[in-house]
Amino acid sequence: MLATVAAEFAYWQTSIFKLLMAFVAVLIPAGGTVYLYLFKMVSFLQSRLGPMEAGPYGSLQLVAEVGKWAQKEDVVPSRADAFVFKAAPYVVLISTFLLVIVVPFGPDAVFADFDTGIFLALAVSSISVIGILMAGWASASKYSLLGGLRAAGQLIAYELPMVLAVVGVVIQAGTLNMQGIVEAQTTGEIFGWGALGHPFILTQFVGFFIFLIAVQAELAQTPFDMPVAESELVTGYMTEYSGFRFLLFFIGEFATANIFAFLASVLFLGGWSVPPFIMDAVPGLAPQVDGLAAALGGTTGVAEASFSPWFNLIGPVVMAVKMLALTFIVYWVRFTYPRFREDQLQSFAWKVLIPISLVNIAVTGVLKVVF
Amino acid sequence: MTDLVDRRQMAYIAAQAADARVNVELETEGMTLNIGPQHPATHGTLRIVIQLDGEEVVAADPVMGYMHRGYEKLAEVRTYPQVTTLVNRIDWLGSFANEVPFILAAEQLMDIEAPPRAQWIRTILFELGRIANVTLFLGDMGVQLGAISPVFYAFRDREFILNQIEAATGGRFHPNFDRIGGVKDDLPAGWIADTKVALKAIQRFCDEMEDLIVGNEIFAARTRGIGVIPADIGLSYGLSGANIRASGVDWDLRRDAPCGLVYDQVDWKVWTHPDGDSFARYWVRLQEVREACGIVEQLLDGLPAGPIMAKVPRIIKVPEGEAYVETENPLGIMGYYVISQGGLEPFRVKIRSASFSNISIAPWLLKGTFVPDVITILASLYFILGDVDR
DSSP: HHHHHTSSOOOOHHHHHHHHHHHHHHHHHHHIIIIIIIIIHHHTTTTSSSHHHHHHHGGHHHHHHHHHHHOOOOOOOTOOOHHHHHHHHHHHHHHHHHHHOOOBSSSSBBBBOTTTHHHHHHHHHHHHHHHHHHHHHOOOHHHHHHHHHHHHHHHHHHHHHHHHHHHHHHHHHHSSOHHHHHHHHHHHBBBTBBBTTTOOTTTOOHHHHHHHHHHHHHHHHHTTTTTGGGSSSSSSSGOOOOHHHHHHHHHHHHHHHHHHHHHHHHHHHEEEETOOOHHHHHOOOOOBBBBBHHHTOOOOOOOOSBBOHHHHHHHHHHHHHHHHHHHHHOOOOOTTTTOOOOHHHHHHHHIHHHHHHHHHHHHHHHHHHHO | OHHHHHHHHHHHHHHHHHOOOSTTTOOOOOOEEEEOOSGGGGGOEEEEEEEEEEEEEEEEEEEETOOOHHHHHHTTOOOOOHHHHHHTTEEEEEEEEHHHHHHHHHHHTTTTOOHHHHHHHHHHOOOHHHHHHHHHHHHHHHHHTTTOHHHHHHHHHHHHHHHHHHHHHSSSSSSOOETTTTEESOOTTTTTHHHHHHHOOOOOHHHHHIIIIIIIHHHHHHHTTSOOOOOOHHHTTTOOTTHHTTTOOOOOOHOOOOSSSSSSGGGOOOOOOOOSSSHHHHHHHHHHHHHHHHHHHHHHHTTOOOOOOOOSSSOOOOOSSSEEEEETTTTTEEEEEEOOOOSSSSSSEEEOOOOHHTTTTTTHHHTOOOOOHHHHHHHHHOHHHHHHHO
């Protein structure tokens, strides 16, 4: 089977494979959502067609855009701190790639299965703040500086509700491990009814909404796009960037959107797994509850039930569907709402989201003990 | 020259900033931020030098003139019919409205009155220009606040009106249609029915904006209480149009002095709002577009038959004299002071444009606001750079 095949490769071979797959997992969804949503869905939303010339229905527009960016001159402003200026997009991108390594796409299809996976994800997502601050400061532009400072203040403020929203899930799943969270949702039951499993969106809907709002803010998408507010700060910290380095910021922004959508679908929508009633209906998909997990080389640290290896193929597709559904919301909101003011955003985070998420945690804890 | 202006500007700003320095004990240093002349929010080439303390505006000073095209001087070497081509380009979104007061002033000097049908057509096109102009504002305000989509709806639905203006006059943006003594052509066949359809689209658009923008909590939070202009301050700065009506001043030249236009023939209402903030300015303009749709519909129904041109000499010579005519243009009150010495060309034309006065309140209004509010306030004042600089 797949897992046993994978186990026959040497460590360096699997490492290179994983590295390649990391690029696939970051770039393909980023390109796909940019075309589907940023180019097409938004165009339809705004009663226009969007790109139509490059390829069928403009599907190769992104290739043309990337080609255009790659050709452009790499301008560094004369008063900029050149090294920091050049390094900043890479720092942002590193955060994106560090995020993707904890996302499970199947029982074995995971880059690194940490016991504290979600904890790591929330920690490394803040690295992008450093890159944005670097970009804002090193550009030697006042608009960039304002944008960078706004970004820093905003990302720090919204880190907290995001972490607190996840705590509710962690309490319910009883583990920080991403695979464990998926398994808890698949094998779980709601008041003894287990046909749907227990996707945490059903019981943690408050946490889900807070998580989505925090993601929107973390990604600096409208209505929380003060860092790049184009009508005020031109494009904020990205103002002075051009060519390939702008492309890196662009990839960082949209790839991170997808990866947060992946994280949200793992945390709240059941991850790569499908509801048990589908598993029971399709022969060979049902989880086997015996020692076979060890024989197949399953890497789930807390595995009680072992999933069919076919999930390594089905899982990425399921994840892609869930990711697309969630990023749809991100872009829908982005192109509908006006933006908050900086102080309104801060008070919204500290006075609304954080208290609600704290209450959510308390209620979750109490109910967890009661039931 | 530019250097000198810059240095004077900076010195002025620094002096203002020194008065209002907030964090004296922290000894924070203020920052001078140059918004424009190339900046996405100024839709044109307006430059605003603002002195910041953090994100708070300590002093702001608009620098105008980047788009000065010298129309007043150019008008002195053009014959009267040629001037309409120039003044079309002042407020380029509602062009026809720019021609009307100039032509009315010339007619006043020549003692000619346009026949009723011409007056009605003028009023219809005047209001269509207002709709085309303010519709764009209704969408653009969303963009300034970060909501990208509304402006696309505005462009989409404004197109219906522009099509009608084009069908009647031959020009989408610059009709150049008004003549001394009447209008250039009669309305084409079927135009009245088509225009009614276009007005339906605009009314739908207004409902859409009411849902999408006025009903949006974030929009309300960003605009309510932001940039409040008390009525007396607004009047003393010479504000006009929807900007002053949003401060509760019930003053509309269309009703109060409809010289040469037939607003007294239709049943309509002047909208005011007591608050005077950015939200009020948006709301008043939204209502005015609706009202304008109603005005045009009534005018279309009651359009009298008859000639479209009074009897005027082939070569237009305006007798000696002075005339000042002002009308309620989409952006506010626009007036032309025309002095004639009896020749083919005007001796002197002074253009009183609405945006120039409307933007003069900016330094007073921007003081003590935050950078995002600067954009909100400037967007809600709604000026067009061609109208500011002329």
